[in-house]
Amino acid sequence: MDVQREEAPQWQESDSCQNCKQPFFWNLKQMWDTKSLGLRQHHCRKCGKAICGKCSTKCTTYPVMGFEFQVRVCNDCFDTIKDEDRTSLATFHEGKHNIAHMNLDNARGLMVTCGSDRIVKIWDMTPVIGCSMATGFSSR
Numbered sequence: 001m002d003v004q005r006e007e008a009p010q011w012q013e014s015d016s017c018q019n020c021k022q023p024f025f026w027n028l029k030q031m032w033d034t035k036s037l038g039l040r041q042h043h044c045r046k047c048g049k050a051i052c053g054k055c056s057t058k059c060t061t062y063p064v065m066g067f068e069f070q071v072r073v074c075n076d077c078f079d080t081i082k083d084e085d086r087t088s089l090a091t092f093h094e095g096k097h098n099i100a101h102m103n104l105d106n107a108r109g110l111m112v113t114c115g116s117d118r119i120v121k122i123w124d125m126t127p128v129i130g131c132s133m134a135t136g137f138s139s140r
């Protein structure tokens, strides 16, 4: 599979929301200056910005970065995430292939599966078997 993966961003540090500029609760000076109450800091998992709760009301999965579960993103990023970005990569490959019979050829690292739809597939299992075989043949 060559699915494009994205690096998760570094979380940015800020004393105020990088979106609406409201101060966070430890930013006493700005709270005093703006006569506003400090807010809790959150981070957007997509762009890494330090944001307040109001600016990050949305949660989404983002499997491209490895987030198969719901994570917080800022409202701006939420708008940029398309439906196909949310498709889980974990269930992405061959989910529809119902296996009726299977046979594993250990020596060659090949697996043959026969689906209920009578489609026969040959799988290269060497990356999977490779590691378990390596432990089996230790120090002889």
Ligand SMILES: [Zn+2]
Binding pocket: 017, 018, 019, 020, 021, 022, 051, 052, 053, 054, 055
């Ligand atoms: Zn904000």
Ligand SMILES: [Zn+2]
Binding pocket: 044, 045, 046, 047, 048, 049, 073, 074, 075, 076, 077, 078
């Ligand atoms: Zn963001």
